[in-house]
Amino acid sequence: MSGSRENNLKNIDVNFPLGCMTLVTGVSGSGKSTLVKKILYPALQREKGIFNDKPGQFDTIKAPFEKISSIEFVDQNPIGRSSRSNPVTYIKAYDEIRSLFAKQTLAKNRGYQAKHFSFNVDGGRCDHCKGDGNTTIEMQFMADVVLQCEHCMGKRFKKEVLEVEFGGLSLDQLLEMSVDDAIDFFEKENQTKMVQKLKPLQEVGLGYVALGQPSTTLSGGEAQRIKLASFIGRGITHDKIIFIFDEPTTGLHFHDINKLLRSFNALIDQGHTVIVVEHNLDLIKCADHLIDLGPEGGKNGGSVVAMGTPEEVSKVKDSFTGQYLKEKLGN
Ligand SMILES: Nc1ncnc2c1ncn2[C@@H]1O[C@H](COP(=O)(O)OP(=O)(O)OP(=O)(O)O)[C@@H](O)[C@H]1O
Ligand SMILES: [Mg+2]
Ligand SMILES: [Zn+2]
Structure with missing residues (x-):
């Protein structure tokens, strides 16, 4: 050749x-x-x-x-260009997390479905930053400036959605947890499936990474x-x-x-x-x-x-x- x-x-x-x-x-x-x-x-x-x-x-x-x-x-x-993609969305463990929150009593009473706990569709995510947690200001002649969203304070979801808790944690608190801590947490909560999904991240040495760390920062x-x-x-x-x-x-x-x-x-x-x-x-x-x-x-x-x-x-x-x-x- x-x-x-x-x-x-x-x-x-x-x-x-x-x-x-x-x-x-x-x-x-x-x-x-x-x-x-x-x-x-x-x-x-x-x-x-x-x-x-x-x-x-x-x-x-x-x-x-x-x-x-x-x-x-x-x-x-990078595993994704958007700050809405992160380790758990990439390994497809996020669907499990959304359904878990949707199953909680408060969520049911308010009629929230799994989609309300999604970054990708309107409903539960912050309307201002669209689930990004940040807003970008385009500057002429200079690099764009990225600011924390002032509506959700970087938490990506609406306040009322974050009132729903699983095992004492709101969705944004869970997403801030490291893989290691989250595995312990889900073990305590008897969520074997979640533990199984997260294990590979731990096995490759990523136990310290936060579940929701934006892919753009990895x-x-x-x-x-x-x-x-x-x-x-x-x-x-x-x-x-x-x-x-x-x-x-x-x-x-x-x-x-x-x-x-x-x-x-x-x-x-x-x-x-x-x-x-x-x-x-x-x-x-x-x-x-x-x-x-x-x-x-x-x-x-x-x-x-x-x-x-x-x-x-x-x-x-x-x-x-x-x-x-x-x-x-x-x-
Ligand atoms: N597109 C290219 N144009 C010109 N030279 C190239 C090109 N790609 C590679 N080379 C040259 O070919 C040689 C082999 O490059 P290669 O990147 O495969 O090395 P490597 O064994 O992977 O090195 P390293 O351990 O430093 O990564 C080098 O001398 C490099 O400068
Ligand atoms: Mg090389
Ligand atoms: Zn926001």
Whole structure:
């Protein structure tokens, strides 16, 4: 396959096994992101009849694609543009929360339905900010100014709607709770379904995030982990997916890296395949399969230096990753 050369990848052959974790390694500039984003992802999409960007140059990619239903590139782009979208709306736990409030006696007496507890339709949300909690003033020649809505004081709902309580909490109080606290709260209230829905967020290391934190304020890494949590939350289905991550551990604390690794294993246990671009050497020894690019960055990179199990890669003298593994594996 030919095309204009926009990167340093030579025509390459890669393969990876399904149902386990493959790591793409190599020094900075060796072509890791290019391989997963510009070649693997579009090429695999094509195998599934989805035509997007033309894949870059490659010779062959070997894997039994007929066993795969889709490919997901889990990037760090925001989970939504509106401040009305947040972690619980993204993982589809918000419907449950709305119905819970609608079931309370006060809500029933006043004739409130689930929609009255929604940000997205008129009725219960603040009419002034339309459930945003903020209003934006467009400034000429300057960046827009965002102010807290003075009608609801940033609480997003009408005062009378917030009078409805579940377990002693109003809707806005619940939305301000962290995932960890909310799990404890729902456990106490015997809301097993809510606990189950929130667990994946905790598992990917997002226990500290507020249920209703606007998606526009989440970091790239947080957005990426919310996407991961939503896939874990689907549980075991017939769909077998290849998940691709580009440097998901950047900036993560050691403790959270372990959580992320457990989440990858959860996906693998559900029968999925995980491909991760990774610098982190701790992760390298946990991989089932490696694709090591190099030997250097830029023009002197772009080739597959080593490929196979950590054991096999450790025998390749020209591979930096191989040398590291050799020490670690002690052979
Ligand atoms: N669109 C492009 N135009 C020109 N050069 C490019 C383009 N995309 C990538 N490159 C070059 O190709 C090489 C590989 O880039 P790539 O982003 O794949 O590296 P990487 O292995 O992911 O590095 P890092 O670990 O720093 O993320 C680099 O030298 C980069 O400058
Ligand atoms: Mg990169
Ligand atoms: Zn308002």
